[in-house]
Structure formats: structure tokens, C-alpha cells
Amino acid sequence: MGMPSSLDALIEGLRCLPGVGPKSAQRMAYHLLQHDRPGAQNLADTLQQALLVLRHCQRCNTFSETDLCARCQSPKRDASLLCVVETPVDLNMMEQTQAYSGLYYVLMGRVSPLDGIGPRELQLDRLLARAGDGLVREVIIATNYTNEGEATAHYLSQMLKSRGVGVSRIARGVPVGGELEYVDAGTLAQALRERRPLLD
């Protein structure tokens, strides 16, 4: 006299979502069935469709419906610049700046020894091949300034420099609009160490 098996299966199925435990999964299932059946049907359909058509762009590794994504195919992008980011979300953030017109490589993760993710699991050899296409002059490493993002940047710069590709890292410092009073000491110390000369 427990729950119907299809309801049990749905609650269990929802737990594949990150951050969703047994209680949330139950709440989600009841909400969908009671209050949003069209939304649930749409979710089933969009999941199915995404699984069918989405794969990785062979060049930049982000999600794409085609072998090469629209960005990698565009003649308007500067093929001499390659920006390495951890995730497609980071790629979107970079695009929103409208300050970059080069191409990207999406790692789909970061070096994280505690989670068993090393250079091999990240398939960094694919990035090396990409960076060695003869057109790329500079690789801009835009991984996060977390411990794992920094470790990833360190690996990458070692690997790329030994192959004679120019490597740079996005700047770190006081955020635009930030007040010294509210910036953490570590950031402020770095901003001091990495100070730039002011030219007239």
C-alpha cells in the first residue's frame, strides 16, 4: 500500500538533478502532477529532444546541434585568439561582455584531484591539438580564480608554453565598482602585487 510504482519511479528519476534530494524530488513530483502537467510534458519532450540532437562541437567542445557550432563556423571571429573556459555558462558570460571576438575552447570541467579529475579525464590533449592548428597565436586562460581553476590554469600554461604558443590569463583584482573596504584581503594583495604603471 505504498505509492503507485510510476510515482515512485518519477520521484527517483528526479533525483538525477543536481541538488535534489528525496524530499525535494517528492515535492517536485506532486507539484508537476497536481499543478503543472503541461510543464511536465514539455520537460519530458525538451529532455528527449536535447538528448537526441545535442552533442559537442568538434572544435570548441561546447554543446551544439551540428558538428561545428555556429560560432566556430563564423568568419567574423578572430581565429588567432583562443579563450579557454571551464563551462558553457562561463562562455556565455564572456560573450555578454562583447569585449571578445576570438574563438573558445570549453573544458567542460576543471582539474580536481579530489574528484578524480586529472588532465586525462579533461581530455586536455584535444585542447592541445586545437591550439596547435597553426592559426592560434594566443591562448587566453579564463578558468575561475578558485583553487581548482588555478590548478587547471597552471597545468594548461605548462603544457601550452612547452609547445611555443603564447599564453595569457585574465586579470585579477578589485572588481569594477568595487570598494576597497569590501574586497577580501587576498584579492587586494593580488591587486597590489599586479599593479600596472599609469601612463599619461
Add this chain to the structure above:
Amino acid sequence: MGMPSSLDALIEGLRCLPGVGPKSAQRMAYHLLQHDRPGAQNLADTLQQALLVLRHCQRCNTFSETDLCARCQSPKRDASLLCVVETPVDLNMMEQTQAYSGLYYVLMGRVSPLDGIGPRELQLDRLLARAGDGLVREVIIATNYTNEGEATAHYLSQMLKSRGVGVSRIARGVPVGGELEYVDAGTLAQALRERRPLLD
């Protein structure tokens, strides 16, 4: 040069889940596509299956794959007792006590004027019909002790009493294992007002 449309659609589709905003939906979509495609396929399948087979038990209103749920069909349950709960989760909690062998009625909600949910939206007439089947002797109201649950209990008891059905409410007081020091003053005041004589 935004995201592939199937990815956009999936992120939008995930937002039908309660408590999931744009950032979480994006994170969920990337997680599923990158790290758990079997889980995503299973979620699509279980959603589809649940939508196909799950409806409401015609007697107790909980989710069921059949016209009458297994519990309502069981000859082992005491048909003279009817316990009214807000949600299927609350029904599960009651069952876990193993202290109740009667039947249930699941409101699938609560009276909540601010959300535009009144007695009509809750279809309380269906509960009245159910309670008036001639077998039910006592209706035990087990809605939450929140403002909305209390308002719902008040409505129900008024409606049921005028029809000559016995009505009771689950007790309220200091939780088992609870220490007075950590119980809020309102609960303690109620526990005092609703004190019971101790019999030898």
C-alpha cells in the same frame, strides 16, 4: 550565436520545477548533458510514464494508477474512520506511524485566500459526499497546524458538523522527546490550555 535552440528549450523546460530559477535550470541542463545522460533519459521516460498512467483515486483523491487505489480497495482498512490530509506526503507520514488503519481523503491543497484557493477550488463538496457514504463515523482532520491548515480545518469542521458526522482534530502540543526549553511559546501555551487529566 547564442545557445542551440534545443538547449535553450531544455533550460526553459526545467523551470517548471518548483524552486528552480534561470541559473539552477542552466546548471541542471549542463549537468545532465555532460555527466548524466542515462539519468536524463530515465527522467524523460518516468515523466512520460507518470503523465500517462497517474490520475486521482476516485475515493480518496490521492495519485493512483487505477480508478480506486490499493488502500481504498483493501478490506483490511477500517471504513468507519476517514482522515483528511493536505497532501500525499502527509498521507505517507500518517502511514509511517503505523497507528492508523482507517481510510484517507487527500485535499491536494489547503484553503489559502491569498492564493485564490477557497473551498470551491479545493472541491470540498467531493469530500462531503465521501464523508456521507453512511459508513464513515468519524472524520479526523489532520491538516497542518499552520494558519492555512487551521483555516481549512475550521471550514471542514463547520461543513461536516452541520451534516451530523463526528469530527476530530489531531492533537497539538509538545513534541515527543521535546524539551520545554526549546518549544516555542505558542505551542507551550496551547499545550497548557489543552492539558489532559492524568488517570491512574
